[in-house]
Amino acid sequence: MDKEELKTLFTKYNDGTATENERAVLEAWYLQHNESVKPGLSSHHIEAAKNELFRRLPGNHGEFFKIGARMAAAAVIIGILISVTLLYVVSRQPANTVQIARDLPPGSNKATLTLASGKQINLTDAHNGLLLKQAGIQVTKNGSGRISFRFPNTSGKDHSQNTVSTPKGGQWEVRLGDGSQVWLNAASSITFPTSFVNSENRIVTLTGEAYFEVAKDKAHPFIVISGQQRVEVLGTHFNINSYEDEPNIVTTLLEGSVKVSQLGKKNTHILFPGQQSLASAAGINIKTVDTDEAVAWKEGYFQFDDEPINSVMRKLSRWYDVDVRYSDTVSTEGIYGRVSRNKNISQVIKALEATKTVHFRLEGRRVSVMK
Numbered sequence: 020m021d022k023e024e025l026k027t028l029f030t031k032y033n034d035g036t037a038t039e040n041e042r043a044v045l046e047a048w049y050l051q052h053n054e055s056v057k058p059g060l061s062s063h064h065i066e067a068a069k070n071e072l073f074r075r076l077p078g079n080h081g082e083f084f085k086i087g088a089r090m091a092a093a094a095v096i097i098g099i100l101i102s103v104t105l106l107y108v109v110s111r112q113p114a115n116t117v118q119i120a121r122d123l124p125p126g127s128n129k130a131t132l133t134l135a136s137g138k139q140i141n142l143t144d145a146h147n148g149l150l151l152k153q154a155g156i157q158v159t160k161n162g163s164g165r166i167s168f169r170f171p172n173t174s175g176k177d178h179s180q181n182t183v184s185t186p187k188g189g190q191w192e193v194r195l196g197d198g199s200q201v202w203l204n205a206a207s208s209i210t211f212p213t214s215f216v217n218s219e220n221r222i223v224t225l226t227g228e229a230y231f232e233v234a235k236d237k238a239h240p241f242i243v244i245s246g247q248q249r250v251e252v253l254g255t256h257f258n259i260n261s262y263e264d265e266p267n268i269v270t271t272l273l274e275g276s277v278k279v280s281q282l283g284k285k286n287t288h289i290l291f292p293g294q295q296s297l298a299s300a301a302g303i304n305i306k307t308v309d310t311d312e313a314v315a316w317k318e319g320y321f322q323f324d325d326e327p328i329n330s331v332m333r334k335l336s337r338w339y340d341v342d343v344r345y346s347d348t349v350s351t352e353g354i355y356g357r358v359s360r361n362k363n364i365s366q367v368i369k370a371l372e373a374t375k376t377v378h379f380r381l382e383g384r385r386v387s388v389m390k
Contacts, residue, residue: 129189135179184208187340198234267297271313325353
């Protein structure tokens, strides 16, 4: 394959006229971590090549994976045509070996509202408009599916609790009575009082994962309790991942500052934008991160940065509502990349297979992960 042939392949991929085999050639290489990358490439060249390849390939359109730092080095090779032989070899590899009995669609907007009275409203099937008007409380659903709560501005205190919960394969957006907005990921719930009026603090409880845009109110701190963690803010944007099957409660800050502490412990940690806390029984650790990865789910993507396959599969399990089984000892090599959450599961696992680290078999709602 010469330079002109390679250029033609890129062009066909970009304009959507590439054949399935031609797409596989570029996608497989693009996703693959190539251990034969030559050393000595400057960070400037790596970054330039990464940006150019990402511009050309469909990661920009949310279809396939962005490249991480090590994979960017491999992109340089393709940019200077050292990798033509690799492309030629990959094009002759067998097609992805994922075995699929029946495909599964991605998750969607699904949730249930449980009122303090115990009444449940299926938000998925509820019509747009006013859902409830009771004792001055109004619950409405707009055209995009967001639920909004409006409470009476009275001097009394109402500490009764309401809960919005999503199942596996569901997500939802909630606007609380104070104007704060919350995006719930799959298999998550948020519990909040009927009214924040005359409350010293605005306290909510989270299970699972949510992204918060908290309305500013310096006189009334907004507090999120998730497991054994307490997060206090005055008004800011942050993400909390507190699934019970994850090793840590992970809090990522995008804007402002937050106080993170553990219930029953005196130590408090302050997070600043671009920082992430990992809370476990051993304590709280702070690190600097790429916040895009933490909130990719809210923007409609799976994004991985050297992520173990078991962590990747936990995310897929929640979004596609599947049971994951490991039939072999799988690779411990980390997965890099980004892929749309709006694709059927077969497309996502085929993209993962292109990394050459794992293979899959999909039977009903069971995904088997193999060598």
